[in-house]
Amino acid sequence: MVAKVRRFNRLVTERVGALNDHYLARDLPLGQARVLWEIGNDGCDVRTLRSRLGLDSGYLSRLLRELEGAGLVSVEPSGRDRRVRTAHLTAGGVKERALLDHRSDDLARSLLEPLPVAQRDRLVEAMREVERLLTSAMVEIHRVEPADPRARFCVREYFAELDRRFSKGFDPGASISADDDELRPPRGLMLVATLRDEPVGCGALKFQRDAPTELKRMWVASSTRGLGIGRRLLTELEAEAARHGGRVVHLETNGSLKEAIELYLSAGYEEVEAFNDEPYAHHWFEKRLRRGASRVAR
Amino acid sequence: MVAKVRRFNRLVTERVGALNDHYLARDLPLGQARVLWEIGNDGCDVRTLRSRLGLDSGYLSRLLRELEGAGLVSVEPSGRDRRVRTAHLTAGGVKERALLDHRSDDLARSLLEPLPVAQRDRLVEAMREVERLLTSAMVEIHRVEPADPRARFCVREYFAELDRRFSKGFDPGASISADDDELRPPRGLMLVATLRDEPVGCGALKFQRDAPTELKRMWVASSTRGLGIGRRLLTELEAEAARHGGRVVHLETNGSLKEAIELYLSAGYEEVEAFNDEPYAHHWFEKRLRRGASRVAR
């Protein structure tokens, strides 16, 4: 298995990686091209550039001076914090970036072109699969404070989505409570899934004295659905519930959340009588945890 | 479609390409590491290194001096031609290369590890598909002289394979002739398929006065079967036959060559009465060419 991955790595660094650099760096040094690209048409703070590209501050500064010298970029103090500076593309920079864009298209085409049409489709399909799975492997799951900005972001998005999808909208105040204190040890906990440090999903537990653990706030960003993030969050949450002595997990959900319901069913949840009076819920589920067994899967 | 390929390219250069270089070049500069790797445990001529890695002769020479200085490599005149020099790994070089090998394994594992087992299988499968198709896209088809060393190589391999597969072995002398003159314009022609300049398949035509064009010497190296090379060769040969005024292509084949027979059938060949007395043949096929239409597919 490892050998097969290596064969893939080898071919792909040769055919995609090396060529990619070559295509990009045809009239601009690679470093400059990468910076130009990353600035984007909307501009970008220097510090953001630095962290995204992983460059030394002195080096980046020099690259920006070179790009300024070539008339492709202008760097000005940022409005809010005048220590921070923001890079923007000039008209020439936009043009140059479009050229890089074009080259990137050329490279993509050059990979497809030699193939007969039927095989092109298969290639693109297989690439999509590889991309999905590699992306999925980059997702990390962290325990966070409910007040953590990433958790806040997820919950905000979660509520916004409920409001869009529920036929009568969603008002958090009308729903059963799960405030910060309830989702923080010792009364509960919260997990956030991140992709390249950006939050893309969350889930929480509310421990109950002498009652099943409640599962709350399960959400995955629409841009990353289908990568198995929901299942990973669920598995981790169940493991945490078991670790905290829980035997049974309870959750309620709305009929419009089809993907979630499918996930719960396929993960072994069974529909039960309503165990609370959550006004937005149509279905109530429960799962009996198998002691200790839930740790393995990731 | 191009956009999807670009997404793939982007992720893969980030996750595989960049990491790969990083893993390789952790205690040796990338250039040296690549040379060390390419020399391999059996040693390698300097000229071969140069062409495989695409390096300038001065640059390669310098890299070799550095590796010699580090005690990893020794370079000595080759036995046969004393202009050529051959690089070998020293004991230390072998060790260093094993380390690179190990790192490469680590990288492969690090891609798989975060995934649940079922998804690992899917990833490896999709990688295999991408690899196969990208490789297939790298195959080139050339018209060559029958005396071209690549053609000679293919025919030699072809005969050797026939000898292995036919129940009673294969003696070229006993078979119907197709010597150099017959496979060279104006009497015929020969195609060779190459992958990174290595021959991996061949096929030839023998034009006949007032009779169907004969297809001969269809062979694909076992290491590259399943990439559609056979089909491409066949399509090109048919196009050439049509271009030389052929209306019908004839071929005969042995019952043990199952893949070939399948290829012919799926390409529209039909089995006909024996049209010659080739002693090794069990099946005779013929295809009527559609004028002009056969150029498009690659």
Next chain:
DNA sequence: GACATCCTCTGACTAAGGTCAGAGGATGTC
């Protein structure tokens, strides 16, 4: 044996990538 060709090596040079220390202005904190 003369001559062209092949292969590798050396020297000289350029450009790009990358690191580090410290300067200097802007901001937040007490």
Next chain:
DNA sequence: GACATCCTCTGACCTTAGTCAGAGGATGTC
């Protein structure tokens, strides 16, 4: 208002990558 901190920039410096011209020995050809 003093002080620590943050952000970016400059200067000095080093390594790696890569190119080019030409030397010099080994081979093949006539």
